[in-house]
Amino acid sequence: MEIKKFTIVEVDFEKAPNLQEEVKYEAVEEYSCDGIEEFSLDEPQVDELLGERAYSGGDVPESVISEVEERANEETNNFKFKFYFFNDNHAESAKNFSLYLSSFEELAHSVQSLDYQDWNDEWKKHYKPIEVSERMTVIPEWFKEENYKDNKKAIYIYPGMGFGTGEHDTTYLCLKLLDSIADVLTEGADCLDFGCGSGILGIGAMKMKKMYVEYVDIDKAALDNCVQNLELNFHEHELNGQRLVIRDRFEPKKYELVFANILQHVLISEKPTLMDSLKDGSYLVLSGILNEQVETIIDAYSELSVVDVVSRGDWSAILLKN
Known part of the structure; x- marks a missing residue:
């Protein structure tokens, strides 16, 4: 054979x-x-990684120690x-x-x-749990525990499809910004995950604030992967009100929170759609942006107020408010 x-x-x-x-x-x-x-991640980033994870009191979780030890010993590029x-x-x-x-x-x-x-x-062997904050950890599917769907501090993911796994700096930064504004977001409000890929950002909004998310992507395979991850994270009744839409059929409404983790030129070309998706007081999280592209994007969205800009490695994410 x-x-x-x-x-x-x-x-x-x-x-x-x-x-x-x-x-x-x-x-x-x-x-x-x-x-x-x-x-x-390479060796010089280990200290930065632990600092960004902002553990307050107590020990660093064993999963992170294992991750850092493994990667620090690898001669990765x-x-x-x-x-x-x-x-x-x-x-x-x-x-x-x-x-x-x-x-x-x-x-x-x-x-x-x-x-x-x-x-x-x-x-x-290259995927380990990634702790974004004390209330949010991205966990590969094979690390899931008993009754895992009831764990609202964990985002479970099927890594490997190239649609966003929490490993890439841009996804991580978007989740950090979500965590930073979670306390001011309205529970059960509407959210748009534009260019959703795996759905990891929308899933984070669902986990943290029970938001109703509209997942939009140009790629049907990405939406299929998104469905897999939604079914992995939630009981069937928790998926009521969540929507998946191919880009060509998407008609924006008003959302309290909008994610767009896509390329710079797409952020600019899709600006009218993203702006139409905002109401007064809405938050817009933009990423897929190289550090040197930040000012270009801020200028392009000059109608909005800059709340925060966060960076990791070569990448940045911007939090804007309407």
Whole structure:
């Protein structure tokens, strides 16, 4: 019996970090990439990581100690990403993606083929629980505990689809901003997760404030992944009132909280839609923004008040208020 295989393309963005989002988009949309693993922590970031997690009193959770020890001992590169291909045409898809990458002189990359039976171990070893704050932790599905759906401080996620897992700085920053305003948000209010991907941001709003979330994305596969994560996190009756909409059919209404964790040019092109989604006093969380792009986005949304700007690594997120 032939052993099924999958292919990994590893890309080093050290010489061109500005190409990360473009290449990730092309990998999924044009070359049928099935998952993206991002190395977002290296040894010099360990102290920063623990500081950002803001533990007050008590010990650092064991899961975080394990994560820091593991990653501090790995000689990882903060700019290296792995692109996974495990569909029926994985070799051809990876080959075409490799040819695309070759058009960028700044990007070094390598291709390797592995047995499919090694997939889970290869994938899971890089994902650990991520504590955003004392009241919010992102937990991979295989770490879930008994009665996990009743744990409102945890966001459970199926990592590996490239749609937002909490690993990437932009997702983490958006969750930090959500946590920072949770006490002033209205319980049960409406929320928009625009470009929802995995749905992790909307799920956070549901967990923290029982918000009714409209999940919007241009990609049906992203919405399918979002459904998986919603069903993982909530009992069936808790999903009443939540909506998933493909971008072409989306008609904005007014929301108290809007997330848009997407690329800079999309934040600008979709500004009319995002502005139409705000009512007086609404909060808008924008990310997918490189640090040097912050002022451009703030200028583009100059009608709104800047509440906070947070950064991590090369990335920033902006909290605005109408």
